[in-house]
Amino acid sequence: MVDRAFYKRLFILAIPIALQNIVTYSVGLTDNVMVGSLGEVAISGVYLCNQIQIILQMLVAGIGAALIVLAAQYWGKNDKESTKNIMGIGLKIASACAVIFFILVFFFTDQFLSLFSDNTMVVAEAGKYAKIICFTYLFFCISNVLNATLRCIGTVKIGLYLSIVSFFLNVTLNWVFIFGNLGAPALGIRGAAIATLISRLVEFSCYIIYMRFMDNKLKMYFKDVLHTNMELVKDFFRYGLPVIMGDVLWGINLAVQGAIVGRLGADSIAAVSIANIVFSVVSVGVYGIASASAVIIGNAAGEGDLQKIKAYTKKLQAVFLIGGICTGLFLFLIKDYVLLLYNVSEETLNIAKALMTVLSVTVIGTAYQMSTLTGIVRAGGATHFVLINDIIFVWFIVIPLSLIMAFVIGAPTWVVFLCLKCDQILKCAVAVVKVNRFDWIKKLTKEFA
Numbered sequence: 344m345v346d347r348a349f350y351k352r353l354f355i356l357a358i359p360i361a362l363q364n365i366v367t368y369s370v371g372l373t374d375n376v377m378v379g380s381l382g383e384v385a386i387s388g389v390y391l392c393n394q395i396q397i398i399l400q401m402l403v404a405g406i407g408a409a410l411i412v413l414a415a416q417y418w419g420k421n422d423k424e425s426t427k428n429i430m431g432i433g434l435k436i437a438s439a440c441a442v443i444f445f446i447l448v449f450f451f452t453d454q455f456l457s458l459f460s461d462n463t464m465v466v467a468e469a470g471k472y473a474k475i476i477c478f479t480y481l482f483f484c485i486s487n488v489l490n491a492t493l494r495c496i497g498t499v500k501i502g503l504y505l506s507i508v509s510f511f512l513n514v515t516l517n518w519v520f521i522f523g524n525l526g527a528p529a530l531g532i533r534g535a536a537i538a539t540l541i542s543r544l545v546e547f548s549c550y551i552i553y554m555r556f557m558d559n560k561l562k563m564y565f566k567d568v569l570h571t572n573m574e575l576v577k578d579f580f581r582y583g584l585p586v587i588m589g590d591v592l593w594g595i596n597l598a599v600q601g602a603i604v605g606r607l608g609a610d611s612i613a614a615v616s617i618a619n620i621v622f623s624v625v626s627v628g629v630y631g632i633a634s635a636s637a638v639i640i641g642n643a644a645g646e647g648d649l650q651k652i653k654a655y656t657k658k659l660q661a662v663f664l665i666g667g668i669c670t671g672l673f674l675f676l677i678k679d680y681v682l683l684l685y686n687v688s689e690e691t692l693n694i695a696k697a698l699m700t701v702l703s704v705t706v707i708g709t710a711y712q713m714s715t716l717t718g719i720v721r722a723g724g725a726t727h728f729v730l731i732n733d734i735i736f737v738w739f740i741v742i743p744l745s746l747i748m749a750f751v752i753g754a755p756t757w758v759v760f761l762c763l764k765c766d767q768i769l770k771c772a773v774a775v776v777k778v779n780r781f782d783w784i785k786k787l788t789k790e791f792a
Contacts, residue, residue, distance in 0.1 A: 349658060353635055359499040361631025365624060366506035373510075377517050378535050379617075380686050383609045385532050388468030390616040391459045392476055394601035399444050401594025403484045406437050407491030408590060408637070409583025412722055413575075415495040415638050416788045419645025425575060425788075427561055430492040431568040432579050437484040448477040459598070460605035460612070468532060475536035482547035489550045495638055496560050505549050513542040574789065582726050582787055589730040596737045600763050603749050604756075611756045613687055614694035618760075621681050622702045625674045629666050629710040632659075636718030644723055645788055652784055656719055660711070660778065663718075667710025675703035697757035701764060708767035712774040719778055724785025732773055736766040 379386045410433040417425040448455060452473050456466045490502045516538030523529025530537065554563045604615045636659050643652045678699040682692050721729045745762040748754040777783065 346658070349655065353632070353639060353659075353662070356494075356497065356499055356635035356638055357628070357631040359503045359631075360494065360634045361627045363499075363503040363506045364627035364630055366503070366510045373514050373517065374535055374539070376684050377521050378532060379613075381521075381531055383613045383687060383691065384464050384468050386616055386687070387460070387462070387465045387609050387612040388470075388532055389472055389535065390601070390612055391456050391465060391469040391605065392472045393616075394459045394598045394605075395444075395448055395455055395473070396476070397597045397601070398591070398594040399440070399480060399484070401590040401597070402440055402587065403437050403487045405587035405590025406433050406440075406484075406583075407487055408717070408721070409433070409579065409586040409726075410488065410491050411495045411637055412586060412641060412724070412726060413579060413582055413787055414492065415641025415722065416645030416786065418496050419642035420788055422788065423561065425572070426492075426496065427563060427567045428570060428572045428575050429579060430488065430561075430563075431570060432576055433488045433491070434485060434568055437488045438481060441481040441484040445477050445480050448473055448480075459602045462605075462609065465605075465609065465612070472532050472536045475533060475540060479540050479543045482543040486543070486547045486550050489554055492561070493554075493558075494634065495641065497638070498558070498560060501553055505546050505553075508549065509542045509546045512545060513538050516541055578787065578789070582724070585726040585730040586721060589726075589733055592730075592737070593733060596733075596742070599742055600745070603745055603759065603763070607749065607756055607759065610688060610691045611694055613691045614698055614756065615760065617682070617685060617687075617691070617695045618698035618702060621678070621699060622674065622706070625677070626670055626706055626709070629663075629670055629706065629714065632662060632666055633714035633718040636714060637722035640719050640722040644784060644786055647786055649784060652723065653781060656778060656781070659719060660715060660775075663711045663714040664707075666714075667707035670710060671703040671706045674699060674706065678703070694756050697755075698760050701757060701761050705761075705764040705767040708769075708771050712767065712770040715774040715778045716770070720774075720783045723783045724787055725783030728777065728783065732770065736770055740769070741766045 374389065378389050410429055414426045414429040417429065452470050453466060456469045456473065460466055460469075486505075493499065493501060517535055519525050519527045520530050520534030520537050521532075522534075527534075554561070555565075605612055639655060640652060643655060678696055681699075682695060685692065685695075716729045716732065741763060744765070745759055748762050749759045
């Protein structure tokens with residue numbers, strides 16, 4: 344009976360999160376396919392812009408993850424006011440980051456894009472997209488923090504519903520603005536950026552309306568966002584900063600990987616873009632379970648139930664492995680059919696096929712180690728460990744090995760890509776030892792008058 348209740352709660356949280364991720368990444372996939380019809384230069388331009396977006400996305404994901412680590416424990420002990428306070432802290436930090444990114448991208452567009460490719464045609468095309476897409480940053484950051492807050496209190500369906508609305512709106516507007524339908528001008532890559540901007544503005548507005556007028560758990564008011572508990576601010580940075588830094592460094596890692604790939608040629612850039620977006624859609628279940636696990640472990644840590652945490656941890660590890668194997672097999676079986684959607688060169692298709700084969704293997708490692716370290720260990724309070732582990736693997740193994748393969752040995756794109764993903768397998772050894780020692784369980788909450 345306990346097992347049934349546990350798995351029911353896990354999948355009640357995980358399925359809407361996974362479905363939301365499917366919809367979110369499907370927006371990227373449809374953008375990818377629609378812009379891909381304009382040719383390799385256009386799709387490569389969007390890929391370059393996405394490297395900047397990835398850094399911001401990982402930064403705001405880190406803020407959201409830090410919020411969940413702390414707020415889930417306060418919600419677990421039924422402290423609503425502290426939960427709202429932590430959300431306000433996250434919103435302020437995320438908004439400041441969005442403004443900084445907007446200023447840098449809008450005023451220094453070419454300088455940023457040149458970091459990721461030396462192809463002047465691709466950089467010029469990317470600049471058209473970047474000048475518009477940077478206006479989405481503030482809406483994107485606030486929406487993600489609000490979504491993270493709702494997840495940590497167990498409200499996950501609203502994020503799914505809003506993502507579905509955003510998806511259909513984005514696809515429709517892509518059709519209108521990219522190709523010039525319904526009397527609109529054919530704007531090409533600029534049209535894709537305009538469609539994304541409108542979609543994110545609508546999504547942001549819906550989150551604000553829901554949090555203010557429809558949510559009956561937190562019952563947020565604007566004054567709750569402005570109010571700041573300095574003790575919680577200190578705790579947010581004490582426990583949350585390693586989480587934020589970890590995700591930011593991961594975003595920088597992905598951007599560096601993008602810069603490496605960006606110098607392998609337009610075919611390789613397009614192939615990596617295709618492989619990554621398909622992988623993102625297929626692997627949503629893996630990330631959904633990891634996110635749900637973080638909430639469950641965080642709530643249990645807030646309750647202070649050590650035996651419950653240990654029992655949950657053992658069950659979750661089995662779920663992670665099964666999920667990874669199923670995801671890898673599914674990706675391997677569908678890769679040839681998905682590539683039929685793309686109007687790109689034969690060389691690009693062949694490279695993309697090899698890259699998806701690599702991902703179908705490494706996703707097994709991703710499902711176990713990522714979910715274990717971020718969904719259990721980090722959510723349980725050991726936020727510094729995951730940061731240090733990532734730094735060691737990424738900056739001392741993955742990046743140096745990939746640079747050598749790409750620019751010294753001149754290895755094929757799939758070999759370089761394998762080196763970029765090898766940490767997903769290597770980290771499994773660390774994860775299995777760390778999580779089963781149970782020395783990561785920490786109660787982070789305090790008592791407030």
